[in-house]
Amino acid sequence: MPVDELLEAFSDAGPAPGGGGAAVIAVALGAALCVMAARLSAHQMAGARGIEADALAIRDHMAPLCDADSESYLRVVAEHGRPGGDDPAARERRVTAALSKASDVPMAVVTAGARVAHLAARLAEEGNPSLRGDALTAALLAGAGAEAAGALVRINLAGLPGDDRHQLVADLLGEAAAGAERARRAVDDPSE
Helix, strand or coil, X not given: CCHHHHHHHHHCCCCCCCHHHHHHHHHHHHHHHHHHHHHCXXXXXXXXXXXXXXXXHHHHHHCCHHHHHHXXXXXXXXXXXXXXXXXXXXXXXXXXXXXXXXXXXXXXXXXXXXXXXXXXXXXXXXXXXXXXXXXXXXXXXXXXXXXXXXXXXXXXXXXXXXXXHHHHHHHHHHHHHHHHHHHHHHHHCCCC
């Protein structure tokens, strides 16, 4: 879809696509930039082909998640719209279960974002010096996508405070931030 149509889809007043889809796209763009930077860094770093393959796999894994995120969120909306009937607790359990399931895509985005930020940092540090800005952009996009997806996980899991995914998100966001910081340092002081 052309960029203007994509932006229009996100601008639409409907419930989806929304923040989850935007997070998917940010991480996918970061991965795509890593693919490009790795392809053009084969002469500078021995591991460039491995980074290219890893980033390409992440990019391709992200593509269908935009639609998957919309579908899972629409299931949450549907559960909220269903009549409560005689058992409001049962309705609450259904909504909580739908929100828990709706956390699957954002969790995948957080995980991928942390990995992309790490790959981008390596490219900024060791790859083609002419592409440090692209590697930094990849790391920042991946970090932003991961942070956004992490916020959605925390929101979705608010009714499940003991869920292990809360801590996993925190750990992965720390990794993503560390990758973005490494890429930033490689650009700010390329001699390090």
